Amino acid sequence: MVKQDRAVRTRKNILEAAAKIFEERGYQAATIAEVLNAAGVTKGALYFHFESKEQLAQGVLHEQDQRFVIPGRPCKIQELADVVLLHAYRLQTDPMVRAGVRLTMDQHAEGLDRSGPFLRWSVVVRELLDTARSQGELLPQVVPSVTADVVVGTFAGVQSMSQTVSGYQDLQSRSSALLRHLFPSIAVPSVLASLDLSESRGEVVYEEIRSRFEQQPAAAVS
Amino acid sequence: MVKQDRAVRTRKNILEAAAKIFEERGYQAATIAEVLNAAGVTKGALYFHFESKEQLAQGVLHEQDQRFVIPGRPCKIQELADVVLLHAYRLQTDPMVRAGVRLTMDQHAEGLDRSGPFLRWSVVVRELLDTARSQGELLPQVVPSVTADVVVGTFAGVQSMSQTVSGYQDLQSRSSALLRHLFPSIAVPSVLASLDLSESRGEVVYEEIRSRFEQQPAAAVS
Numbered sequence: 272m273v274k275q276d277r278a279v280r281t282r283k284n285i286l287e288a289a290a291k292i293f294e295e296r297g298y299q300a301a302t303i304a305e306v307l308n309a310a311g312v313t314k315g316a317l318y319f320h321f322e323s324k325e326q327l328a329q330g331v332l333h334e335q336d337q338r339f340v341i342p343g344r345p346c347k348i349q350e351l352a353d354v355v356l357l358h359a360y361r362l363q364t365d366p367m368v369r370a371g372v373r374l375t376m377d378q379h380a381e382g383l384d385r386s387g388p389f390l391r392w393s394v395v396v397r398e399l400l401d402t403a404r405s406q407g408e409l410l411p412q413v414v415p416s417v418t419a420d421v422v423v424g425t426f427a428g429v430q431s432m433s434q435t436v437s438g439y440q441d442l443q444s445r446s447s448a449l450l451r452h453l454f455p456s457i458a459v460p461s462v463l464a465s466l467d468l469s470e471s472r473g474e475v476v477y478e479e480i481r482s483r484f485e486q487q488p489a490a491a492v493s
Numbered sequence: 494m495v496k497q498d499r500a501v502r503t504r505k506n507i508l509e510a511a512a513k514i515f516e517e518r519g520y521q522a523a524t525i526a527e528v529l530n531a532a533g534v535t536k537g538a539l540y541f542h543f544e545s546k547e548q549l550a551q552g553v554l555h556e557q558d559q560r561f562v563i564p565g566r567p568c569k570i571q572e573l574a575d576v577v578l579l580h581a582y583r584l585q586t587d588p589m590v591r592a593g594v595r596l597t598m599d600q601h602a603e604g605l606d607r608s609g610p611f612l613r614w615s616v617v618v619r620e621l622l623d624t625a626r627s628q629g630e631l632l633p634q635v636v637p638s639v640t641a642d643v644v645v646g647t648f649a650g651v652q653s654m655s656q657t658v659s660g661y662q663d664l665q666s667r668s669s670a671l672l673r674h675l676f677p678s679i680a681v682p683s684v685l686a687s688l689d690l691s692e693s694r695g696e697v698v699y700e701e702i703r704s705r706f707e708q709q710p711a712a713a714v715s
Contacts, residue, residue: 299519375657418674420654420670421670424651424655425647425651427650427653428649428651429646429647430650431646431649431650432649433646435597435608436611445642445646448639448642448643452647452674452675453678455677456673456674456678457674
């Protein structure tokens with residue numbers, strides 16, 4: 272158990288160092304030597320977990336969209352809003368999330384399959400919309416697979432625009448505006464009237480998840 | 494006049510070569526020597542028009558959003574749709590447009606102010622929405638400056654997602670889906686019912702503009 276804990280910590284160290292290097296240098300320019308240096312681990316330890324620069328980048332991409340699980344909500348459109356607004360909040364505060372987004376949007380990252388996060392997010396959103404449909408939350412013309420891609424693609428663009436014009440400072444208000452523009456084409460009016468799409472929602476959800484973790488016994492957290 | 498024509502052609506050659514190099518190599522890796530080589534012009538000619546790599550990139554960015562002017566439409570929401578759908582069509586067919594988009598989304602282009610296209614597009618969309626409001630086309634809650642940024646940011650993201658998952662092959666259907674999701678939150682129902690937001694709209698508008706050019710006397714075209 273102790274050995275496994277150490278391996279998990281080492282892997283986490285390496286990914287955090289890789290996130291930092293990829294964010295600073297871009298995929299093409301970044302080297303494994305720089306990641307080694309930033310992580311302070313041996314070459315053997317790094318290659319035990321990741322065999323190549325691409326595997327490191329895939330590790331960062333996978334980590335950033337797996338890290339936080341939104342509490343289930345009775346209203347699935349609210350749950351979708353929470354996924355988007357929490358991600359916006361975390362993008363301002365978590366280097367791993369920022370690095371993952373940069374890798375995904377890096378059109379010059381040759382040899383790196385960047386479609387993973389787009390496709391994984393699409394599946395997450397699609398599943399939420401399928402449940403929303405079965406609960407009667409969706410307007411009749413909505414096709415969940417099409418709408419899922421619109422939600423994922425549009426949110427990626429709002430992130431890019433916010434990064435470019437304000438260094439993510441206005442991301443939460445832009446994300447709230449995005450949802451207020453998309454959801455009237457997706458959800459029935461009674462659902463719309465019940466939603467919290469405010470700018471501060473991401474931070475509220477973040478604190479909710481944190482306090483749940485803190486209430487759990489220590490063994491369950493590691 | 495002849496001298497001026499030659500200067501215009503040289504500038505155009507240089508920008509097309511720069512577009513190709515920036516698209517292939519990314520901003521950071523691209524060099525002025527590569528642009529010189531691809532354009533087949535003298536160093537003196539290039540520096541007469543552009544003093545630095547950044548000026549070349551700004552030239553490409555400026556060119557891609559100035560090149561095509563949409564015919565005015567009585568319905569300004571249709572005109573906005575035409576701007577978006579024509580751009581989607583041209584992104585598939587014009588290297589200058591593709592290079593401009595890549596530069597704008599290149600988060601590792603250090604020292605290059607990439608906010609220009611976002612902000613210029615926002616102004617274009619904002620003006621269309623202001624006119625739409627004065628004509629009674631907008632729903633009462635719409636704030637044109639906020640909605641303009643949502644349209645520009647979301648379209649940028651749909652482009653990125655399309656580039657990543659299909660090399661722009663599905664951009665026209667994704668752009669059509671984007672507008673069908675956004676416009677019900679923006680336009681009054683009678684306007685919505687009159688719109689053409691179909692996938693083929695971009696090509697239709699492109700052919701319309703081309704045929705107008707061809708009908709003009711040759712002197713006006715150069």
